[in-house]
Amino acid sequence: MTTSAQQHVLQREELPALLGALRDDGYLLVGPTVRDGAIVLDEIAGVADLPEGWTEDQEAGTYRLRRRDDLALFGFAAGPQSFKQRFFVPKATLWRARRSEGGFSLLHDVAPPPRLALIGARSCDIHAIEIQDRTFLRGPFADPDYEARRRDVFVVAVNCGTAGGTCFCVSMGTGPKASFGFDLALTELLDDGGHRFLVEVGSERGAALLERLAPVQASAADEAAAAAVVERTARSMGRRMETEGIKELLYRNLEHPRWDDVADRCLACTNCTLVCPTCFCARVEDTTDLTGETAERTRHWDSCFTLGHSKLHGAAVRATHKARYRQWLVHKVASWIDQFGTSGCVGCGRCITWCPVAIDITEEVAAIRATDGAVA
Structure with missing residues (x-):
């Protein structure tokens, strides 16, 4: 171009x-x-x-x-x-x-x-x-x-x-x-x-x-x-996120108590992933008609906030809201960098606006940064 x-x-x-x-x-x-x-x-x-x-x-x-x-x-x-x-x-x-x-x-x-x-x-x-x-x-x-x-x-x-x-x-x-x-x-x-x-x-x-x-x-x-x-x-931006060293910040704070705090509020409703312009979780379904004459395979949007999305060999790997929210946020702005060379967040703010309990990704990152290294 x-x-x-x-x-x-x-x-x-x-x-x-x-x-x-x-x-x-x-x-x-x-x-x-x-x-x-x-x-x-x-x-x-x-x-x-x-x-x-x-x-x-x-x-x-x-x-x-x-x-x-x-x-x-x-x-x-x-x-x-x-x-x-x-x-x-x-x-x-x-x-x-x-x-x-x-x-x-x-x-x-x-x-x-x-x-x-x-x-x-x-x-x-x-x-x-x-x-x-x-x-x-x-x-x-x-x-x-x-x-x-x-x-x-x-x-x-x-x-x-x-x-x-x-x-x-x-x-x-x-x-x-x-x-x-x-x-x-x-x-x-x-x-x-x-x-x-x-x-x-x-x-x-x-x-x-x-x-x-x-x-x-x-x-x-x-x-x-x-x-x-x-x-x-x-x-006139409504929010700000400090991104300097964000990947390392989250990697060294995987057991930060802030994850428990956000889990108490999170409904695991999947709104944030549905409105996010970069989330790509999906599931695959196979179906046949009642006569058994035709079959099809379809792919549907899914979310890392659903219990079944992390199911492996009969059990969910991320069984709690805490684990699922942590997976979403850490992947979005940290491990995505390792996978694709860029953050998975573009700052559109949709996940903040459309969260029914008003969880704010910029606020969560700021709270972890404010107490980085202060939590054993």
Whole structure:
């Protein structure tokens, strides 16, 4: 992916043409829209489906939609969903077979996945996709279902102009400005210059698409305004996590009493892993129909918080809430580094917002760090 230093401006009225061009090229648009009291990621037809004038108030265990005092299209932070569910899908059919003479024959009746255009992808979620790519594509074997869904994805990123109360992407080095993984990146501007978008090109196909819209070159004032938006967002993070030496910190505190404290609060409900954009735990199920004529194998989302996930030879290895929460947090920000060379946390804050008892990963790490070495 190549990046052009040239930046352009699209007016608010020109955004429908951008989305229309993607539709004309055969892409299915997936972007933010308001549904069921939240801003979710779903199939959209165009700009009219975007959450115009909406934002969110987020805190630990709290999420509320709220009207803005302007008509921003992307004036919110991370909602309950990420793009993970489009690639590592909640349920995937691995194979299907029908009984034939002398055995079973595989069926090949699964429709190919659509070409996706991700609209409004945030930097934290682009980093999360990169982390999942390492898991499913860059190991000894590539996952064929994930690989098929990730193929030919067009990414329209949006640099964040609003930080949520639980965001801490600055701490993790994953935002608020997209630095890679996009074809086009937008910064939404609403000021005396009007409602417009500064557009940065991230790939040759992004440049080709933008050229069809005949955008104007960005002025120095436009570029300065966009930089100010990102800088303001970076200064207004709702949370912070100290990451210096975090892997060693957690490894030497596996018996810290803080694990007992969090276990007393944790419900093992799995919310944190379901909303996390990088968690990839799964289980495999084999089923047959009542006649015994067809069989299939499916993969389903699972969680390291379920008792059965660590079951080996008839018993669970991690039988307590303490063991399961410790496994999740230590893997997420420590042993993930050993496995994949990066943290598994992108600082989106979803696990904090959507925990029903308001457990805060940044607070747990800070509590262990504050008493590091003081506990025998």
